[in-house]
Amino acid sequence: MASDPTAGGAPADMPVETPDSTLDIPAKPESAADWQRLVEQLQAEKADLQDKQLRALAEAQNVRRRAQQDVEKERKFGIERFARDVLSVADNLGRALSALPADLESVDPTVRNVVTGVQATERELLSVLERHGVTRIEALGKPFNAEFHQAMMEIEDPTVPSGTVVQELVPGYLIAGRLLRAAMVGVSKGGPRATPQANNEN
Known part of the structure; x- marks a missing residue:
């Protein structure tokens, strides 16, 4: 009668455990020189990791600084195109005022009031531009x-x-x-x- 290979032991399909070859576990040092080499190796790995950490922190700080600079630049110059378009309004107000006669006393009071309003509008426009950094x-x-x-x-x-x-x-x-x-x-x-x-x- 043939003996049962699984009798009294592990089932035939149970895998046999083998050491995990992917783990990089150094062998246990056996002498003082081995211990010294292990210490030096660990110190070198520690220095390498510290260097990588410092580089990563510096890069993160650079990215943060560049982002802040971009935000500041956008805040300062984001209205540049709009401001350039508004300048044509300021130009037209200036041309209208420069076309007026020097002596406004001889002008009809109603026209004088219109001129005063245009002058006030020009002053207000220039003030608004200045508040937004346009001088x-x-x-x-x-x-x-x-x-x-x-x-x-x-x-x-x-x-x-x-x-x-x-x-x-x-x-x-x-x-x-x-x-x-x-x-x-x-x-x-x-x-x-x-x-x-x-x-x-x-």
């Missing part, structure tokens, strides 16, 4: 600066230094200190040269 470039009487001014014409005027802005055709504006629109100006010629120091002024 007007002071150009008249300043030395020409290609960074902020666009020369449209030269005007013969020997009484002022050559290269001085003597006429402002269209005002220029900055947004948060950055150029939004250059001032279109007339520049003097024929006078003495402006000093290099004056040329650095905005």
Whole structure:
């Protein structure tokens, strides 16, 4: 009679347990030199992990800083296109006011009231723009600066230094200190040269 292979023991289909070869468990040190090597290995792994942690923290800090810079930039310059469009409204108000006669006393009182309203509207518009970081470039009487001014014409005027802005055709504006629109100006010629120091002024 054949003996039953499963009799008195484990069933035939039960897997035999073998050591897990995926675990990286170092062998138990047997000598002082082995212990020393194990300590050095663990210290090297610790230093490597610390270095990786510091790099990850630095990268996370850089990402956070870049995100903050992007938010700040968007806050400052996000309205740039809108502000540039609004400038045409300010230009039209300015043109309307510059077309008025110098002496408003001779004008009908009703027209004077309209003029006063337009002046108040222009002041309010410029105030709103300024509250949002849009400021007007002071150009008249300043030395020409290609960074902020666009020369449209030269005007013969020997009484002022050559290269001085003597006429402002269209005002220029900055947004948060950055150029939004250059001032279109007339520049003097024929006078003495402006000093290099004056040329650095905005």
